[in-house]
Amino acid sequence: MAVFGHGQLRLYLLSLLATGPRHGYELITALSDRFGGTYRPSAGTIYPRLARLEEEGLVERTAAGRKTLYALTERGHRELADHGEELTLLERELAATVRDLAARVRAEVAGSMAGMRADVAAAAQQARAVAAQQARSDEGHAGETPTARARRRSQSRDRRVQVETELATFRAEVRAALREADARGEVPALTVDTVRTVLASARSAITATLPR
Known part of the structure; x- marks a missing residue:
């Protein structure tokens, strides 16, 4: 346009x-x-x-x-x-253009968000399948030896630390990008909506992988 x-x-x-x-x-x-x-x-x-x-x-x-x-x-x-009258007319035309551009952005974001939610939903479904398989595998834990139980718990702790490290890195990188944009006064509302949608979808997908 x-x-x-x-x-x-x-x-x-x-x-x-x-x-x-x-x-x-x-x-x-x-x-x-x-x-x-x-x-x-x-x-x-x-x-x-x-x-x-x-x-x-x-x-x-x-x-x-x-x-x-x-x-x-x-x-x-x-x-x-x-050119005062011409400028007044231009301001009116630009106001209409801004409304059209905003409508396009909302439509594009809605489409991208829908696609993102579909991708996350598919990942969550796969995660649930993996979790179910893991749960079936864990049914034999009742009879495991103390050594096997200790090894399993150690591996679980290591994985938790890995996840927490990934989350901390992600948070630090996003926070740095936000602060840089904020210093220029350029953090749009679109960023807030995107973060909310992505985090809600990610939370659902991640928790689906955890046995209950």
Whole structure:
């Protein structure tokens, strides 16, 4: 789906700079925020347009340490004022586009979640079959020797430690990724929904493997 029509991104960038100078990355983030995270332009999309705006005398660049700030010139402010009605119409069109994009994302996520739940359900079914086989095998434990019982318990403890290690590693990796995204203010609601769905399905599949 095309988000901006011809010349619309140019006008929208000017409107974003109307509140004050911004870095290129800040403009990308501001656009992403306006679309609720459903659309995020690439640097290859934004910077060439900023360069074009500078060539037109609508934007000027200034160095800010290692970064570059972009600001509207007087001509840029006049350009924006001359297209006020067009900008208002653009805002309305973008609001409709955001709703369409959000609907698509929800549909895609629902489909992916359904597929994930099916995969987890299949894994759980297989796990239950393995657990049932293990339970049948364990029926002979009543007559096992003390040495065999100790060995079985030692193996069980080792497996529990392995599982706990895997869980700790998983938690640490996800937590690090979340904190990195949070530092940029980019943890979407979709992440929360995904975690809840995946963990609920995983919990069911894992507990199904444990004898009761």
